[in-house]
Amino acid sequence: MDPATDFSTVQFTAELHRAARLIADSDYVVAMTGAGMSVESGIPPFRGTNGLWTKYGTPSMDGYRQFRADPAGYWDRQINEQIDEHILELRESLRNARPHAGHFAMVKLVERGFIKSVITQNIDGLDVRAGMGDSLIEIHGNRSRLRCIGCSKRTDLNDFVPLFVPDPCDECGQPVKFDAVMFGEPIVPEVMAAAREEIDRADCVVAIGTSATVRPASGLLWVARHRSKGDLKNGRTQREDAKLIEINPNPTKLSSICDVVVRTTAKAGVTALLDAVEQMRAARRDGRRPSVSTSSRLEPSA
Numbered sequence: 001m002d003p004a005t006d007f008s009t010v011q012f013t014a015e016l017h018r019a020a021r022l023i024a025d026s027d028y029v030v031a032m033t034g035a036g037m038s039v040e041s042g043i044p045p046f047r048g049t050n051g052l053w054t055k056y057g058t059p060s061m062d063g064y065r066q067f068r069a070d071p072a073g074y075w076d077r078q079i080n081e082q083i084d085e086h087i088l089e090l091r092e093s094l095r096n097a098r099p100h101a102g103h104f105a106m107v108k109l110v111e112r113g114f115i116k117s118v119i120t121q122n123i124d125g126l127d128v129r130a131g132m133g134d135s136l137i138e139i140h141g142n143r144s145r146l147r148c149i150g151c152s153k154r155t156d157l158n159d160f161v162p163l164f165v166p167d168p169c170d171e172c173g174q175p176v177k178f179d180a181v182m183f184g185e186p187i188v189p190e191v192m193a194a195a196r197e198e199i200d201r202a203d204c205v206v207a208i209g210t211s212a213t214v215r216p217a218s219g220l221l222w223v224a225r226h227r228s229k230g231d232l233k234n235g236r237t238q239r240e241d242a243k244l245i246e247i248n249p250n251p252t253k254l255s256s257i258c259d260v261v262v263r264t265t266a267k268a269g270v271t272a273l274l275d276a277v278e279q280m281r282a283a284r285r286d287g288r289r290p291s292v293s294t295s296s297r298l299e300p301s302a
């Protein structure tokens with residue numbers, strides 16, 4: 001085998017082993033996912049290679065202000081496809097996407113108690129379709145739902161492409177928009193509070209497929225990392241910083257503050273992580289020295 005491939009396989013196995021051990025040693029593990037989680041389902045991210053903004057340019061960042069100024073005009077443009085090319089491509093890919101093995105592995109990680117909750121920045125609903133239940137927080141909403149900007153009442157649209165202009169809210173009469181959070185729009189306070197609560201409980205956070213650049217969601221990763229400083233400022237009990245694990249094929253702003261970085265895609269990384277933590281748990285249960293295999297040849301042990 002090519003020595004370069006050999007080296008990266010050894011490194012991948014070692015990093016995966018370290019990630020599995022951190023998860024097994026932690027009491028409360030939370031995952032935070034971003035657009036990269038769904039790339040292998042055919043939904044392009046915004047940034048990076050094949051990113052929609054890389055292809056079409058960075059769009060205007062005041063979408064929410066424009067919506068508030070003229071909701072009827074917004075919906076008219078949506079229905080008549082007078083919208084940015086990147087949104088046309090995004091909504092078509094959302095419509096055609098199916099969850100991949102990484103989404104299903106994530107559901108198993110939650111069901112088996114390795115991960116307590118998943119905060120996703122994604123608006124594609126693929127985690128729900130993979131079977132994720134109440135442990136999911138869609139911090140940026142879900143594009144296949146509608147939400148009232150007054151009382152936050154949500155209704156299912158069950159599609160990513162609107163065929164009609166939605167009526168104003170039947171509870172409070174305010175305009176209705178996609179549940180997906182627009183640039184310049186505040187995150188729904190209850191949703192932000194739920195995400196913050198999970199981050200505050202976590203002693204380990206796994207960041208998957210996020211460039212960690214979209215605030216305030218990505219800021220939660222730094223909150224977890226620098227907890228003691230923040231807690232002291234708020235006069236709360238000092239707790240240790242959470243451990244951070246990153247799964248991403250590319251370096252990000254987060255990489256340098258992570259304890260473990262697994263340089264691979266979401267599909268390969270999350271499925272391998274599920275195998276690794278299960279092997280780790282079985283080995284500990286049987287009193288064996290844990291080793292994690294990602295190939296039949298390489299089994300570096302702790």
Ligand code: NAD
Binds near residue numbers: 208211252265
């Ligand atoms: P981003 O577009 O800023 O960055 C994507 C990240 O994914 C990069 O770090 C990239 O290296 C990584 N990546 C690329 N391919 C990958 C793969 N196969 N596996 C794992 N990682 C991979 O994404 P972001 O940080 O989530 O921020 C963008 C914002 O836009 C978020 O709010 C996000 O929800 C939204 N968005 C969502 C979707 C979706 O719902 N699927 C798609 C595009 C954008």
Ligand code: ZN
Binds near residue numbers: 149153172174
């Ligand atoms: Zn309302």
